[in-house]
Amino acid sequence: MSIPRGARPTDPALLMVSISPDGAAHLLVAVQEHVKRFSRMGMRVPPELPLMVRSLAIRSTEGQSGSRVGELEDICQAADVSPKLLTYDDTARVLRASPSTIKRLVKAKKLSAVKVLGSPRIAAADLDAYLERIAAKAPTEPEGA
Numbered sequence: 001m002s003i004p005r006g007a008r009p010t011d012p013a014l015l016m017v018s019i020s021p022d023g024a025a026h027l028l029v030a031v032q033e034h035v036k037r038f039s040r041m042g043m044r045v046p047p048e049l050p051l052m053v054r055s056l057a058i059r060s061t062e063g064q065s066g067s068r069v070g071e072l073e074d075i076c077q078a079a080d081v082s083p084k085l086l087t088y089d090d091t092a093r094v095l096r097a098s099p100s101t102i103k104r105l106v107k108a109k110k111l112s113a114v115k116v117l118g119s120p121r122i123a124a125a126d127l128d129a130y131l132e133r134i135a136a137k138a139p140t141e142p143e144g145a
Contacts, residue, residue, distance in 0.1 A: 025060035028053060085114070085121035094127065105130075 019027070031053055038045050088099040091111070095102070105111040106120070111130050113120040 019059060021060050021062050024056045028056035028060050031056065084124050085116060086124060086127065087119070087121060091122045091127060 031049060035045050035049055035053070086094070088102045091102045092099045102111065102122070106113045106122075111122055112126050113122055115121070
């Protein structure tokens, strides 16, 4: 997207705003989150937003020595990181079990839990290892069954 040919500053379709680098940085994060949320929900993202993101990224890094716009955009556009620690409820959803079943598995030391600020969490890697252990113990079906 670019400024339409023949557009004037008074054209209501043209948005011209004076913004500080700090304001641009805040708006950049907000617009990126908006785009991510809409994309996750399968909603159409207006085509003007990538240009807006680029403009905000440039303005937010103006006057900073050593800053890189591309690096800032990469950070803003990075995919959401999946959680490495799961609550008992999250773990129960993965296993299609109840939270009380997860508590029993932890008590039986089949799953290990760590406390984060007093709340128990299951490491995703430990859950994967548990699933591999039970898959290895599962009887295999004979061919043709």
